[in-house]
Amino acid sequence: MGELLEDPPAAAAVDEPPPRPARALPGDVGFWTFIAADASLFAVLFFQFSLDRSSHVSVFNEGQRELLVPLGAVNTLVLVTSSWQLASAVRSAHRRDMAKATRLICGTVLLGLVFAVLKVFEYHVELSSGHTISTSSFFMYYFIITGIHLLHLIVGVIALVVIGFRVRRDTGSPRELVIFECGASYWHLIDLLWMFIFPLIYLAR
Amino acid sequence: MVQTRRALTWAWITLVAITVLSFTVAESSGIAGDIETAIVIAAAALKGRVILVWFMGVRSFPLAWRTFFDAWLLVNATVIVVSHLIGHG
Amino acid sequence: MEAEEAKQVRLCALSGALFVFLFAFGWGFLGRNIPPYLPSMPAEELAAIYRDNASTLRIGFALGAFGTTFLVTWAIGLFRVMVKMERGGQLLSYAQLIGGTLTAFVPMFACFFWLTAAFRPEQDPAIIRMLFDLGWLTIDLGFGVTLVQYVAFGIVAMRDKREKPLFPKWLAWLGIWIALEFFVELIMPYFRSGPFSWSGLIAYWIPFFLPFIWIVAVTVYMYLAANRLNEEHESATAVPVAGPVAS
Numbered sequence: 282m283g284e285l286l287e288d289p290p291a292a293a294a295v296d297e298p299p300p301r302p303a304r305a306l307p308g309d310v311g312f313w314t315f316i317a318a319d320a321s322l323f324a325v326l327f328f329q330f331s332l333d334r335s336s337h338v339s340v341f342n343e344g345q346r347e348l349l350v351p352l353g354a355v356n357t358l359v360l361v362t363s364s365w366q367l368a369s370a371v372r373s374a375h376r377r378d379m380a381k382a383t384r385l386i387c388g389t390v391l392l393g394l395v396f397a398v399l400k401v402f403e404y405h406v407e408l409s410s411g412h413t414i415s416t417s418s419f420f421m422y423y424f425i426i427t428g429i430h431l432l433h434l435i436v437g438v439i440a441l442v443v444i445g446f447r448v449r450r451d452t453g454s455p456r457e458l459v460i461f462e463c464g465a466s467y468w469h470l471i472d473l474l475w476m477f478i479f480p481l482i483y484l485a486r
Numbered sequence: 487m488v489q490t491r492r493a494l495t496w497a498w499i500t501l502v503a504i505t506v507l508s509f510t511v512a513e514s515s516g517i518a519g520d521i522e523t524a525i526v527i528a529a530a531a532l533k534g535r536v537i538l539v540w541f542m543g544v545r546s547f548p549l550a551w552r553t554f555f556d557a558w559l560l561v562n563a564t565v566i567v568v569s570h571l572i573g574h575g
Numbered sequence: 576m577e578a579e580e581a582k583q584v585r586l587c588a589l590s591g592a593l594f595v596f597l598f599a600f601g602w603g604f605l606g607r608n609i610p611p612y613l614p615s616m617p618a619e620e621l622a623a624i625y626r627d628n629a630s631t632l633r634i635g636f637a638l639g640a641f642g643t644t645f646l647v648t649w650a651i652g653l654f655r656v657m658v659k660m661e662r663g664g665q666l667l668s669y670a671q672l673i674g675g676t677l678t679a680f681v682p683m684f685a686c687f688f689w690l691t692a693a694f695r696p697e698q699d700p701a702i703i704r705m706l707f708d709l710g711w712l713t714i715d716l717g718f719g720v721t722l723v724q725y726v727a728f729g730i731v732a733m734r735d736k737r738e739k740p741l742f743p744k745w746l747a748w749l750g751i752w753i754a755l756e757f758f759v760e761l762i763m764p765y766f767r768s769g770p771f772s773w774s775g776l777i778a779y780w781i782p783f784f785l786p787f788i789w790i791v792a793v794t795v796y797m798y799l800a801a802n803r804l805n806e807e808h809e810s811a812t813a814v815p816v817a818g819p820v821a822s
Contacts, residue, residue, distance in 0.1 A: 311744025331569035365498035484512035486519035
């Protein structure tokens with residue numbers, strides 16, 4: 282199960298982070314409570330959506346037909362790519378290649394912004410067509426679920442910008458790596474949530 | 487748990503591939519609604535698992551947390567698919 | 576923390592339990608708010624309920640309003656524990672104290688509005704309903720000060736430098752998450768039914784029941800923290816004994 286490093290470390294580190302115990306959460310254990318709570322909230326939202334839909338199928342299907350599905354698919358690709366970048370950034374940080382880590386964090390932030398811009402454009406199109414939060418149950422869930430997700434993403438982008446500056450500064454303290462891993466875990470959560478949000482709202486009939 | 491560069495790249499390729507396939511299935515008109523739903527939601531759970539394992543490193547988490555996330559994937563997928571199957575109106 | 580203050584903090588901690596009990600019993604049970612009536616309920620139906628149950632509603636909301644007093648004492652106790660964790664200007668400790676104190680006024684005034692409806696329930700149903708709406712919009716949209724309290728506490732608790740922190744990190748993070756979930760109340764006014772209305776899963780059950788559980792958990796740790804801080808004080812000021820230790 283343990284993955285071997287492919288190439289030797291980029292530079293000999295003076296302060297190696299302490300060896301990780303066999304089974305542990307990356308980052309800060311307490312922060313994972315936050316992640317678990319967030320994941321649970323969205324699970325509840327998915328449940329509510331599904332429940333409401335099951336007694337108003339035609340309303341939901343009609344609403345779904347109004348969505349820009351290809352745009353959502355593009356956003357899915359944007360988000361998984363951003364997670365890939367960030368996971369690579371964490372890997373670089375572990376191998377003490379802070380310059381590369383910083384570059385990859387920038388890439389993640391940029392892709393996050395692309396997602397946000399596309400989403401706002403999507404909202405603009407829907408609102409211009411006269412669909413609002415009060416139009417129907419479907420659009421209530423559409424705007425609220427994707428909206429809460431977008432807010433999470435914006436917070437994530439801000440957090441990554443702050444983390445990016447800290448990584449670039451590279452004080453070498455193990456605490457910085459903990460903060461970075463927390464931020465990365467949060468971003469992957471945002472990606473994980475979208476993996477369900479997109480098919481649930483845009484695709485499933 | 488830090489992954490190799492190759493592992494991360496393959497994880498990304500997998501996610502992209504599943505996304506494209508899932509989208510294609512959904513957009514093609516030939517497939518019945520129930521089956522289409524089952525496919526795209528199964529794809530979602532699969533992608534979720536890839537993210538959890540390869541990006542978040544869930545395999546090195548304590549048992550309670552691995553269980554929580556596995557259950558999260560399973561419950562979401564089941565609830566969504568079942569409610570789509572029993573839907574009316 | 577000296578023994579006398581530790582005792583006071585313990586009392587303050589227990590007052591949190593008193594709030595939970597009075598509010599759950601008064602506002603929740605007697606006030607008929609678990610769960611609340613839907614915003615979509617017709618005025619005549621609501622007025623009839625207030626007419627038929629005026630006696631229990633009156634004492635329920637009066638007790639509920641009074642019970643919020645103990646949110647203040649609770650915040651004061653928590654303040655005294657937080658200053659032992661926070662260094663420097665202790666701004667966040669003050670933020671918790673003030674946020675926590677103001678938090679008492681939100682459900683307090685909401686109870687006054689519902690009490691007013693129960694005071695003269697034979698009047699125009701439209702007026703009864705407006706007072707009812709007023710109560711719910713107040714109690715739901717006043718979350719800002721509570722957000723300040725929970726976040727300030729979370730940050731300070733997380734930064735506790737003790738080897739075994741006075742409050743576990745997960746409790747700090749949970750409080751912050753709960754406070755952020757309150758933001759969903761910003762869209763609550765758009766809905767007369769459904770999960771985002773004031774009686775819904777997302778805008779009622781989560782933001783009302785999770786904080787209660789969290790308050791109880793913080794109360795327990797606050798109580799224990801008072802003891803621990805007292806022990807810290809005792810060992811720091813202990814006078815060394817030259818000879819064999821007297822039992």
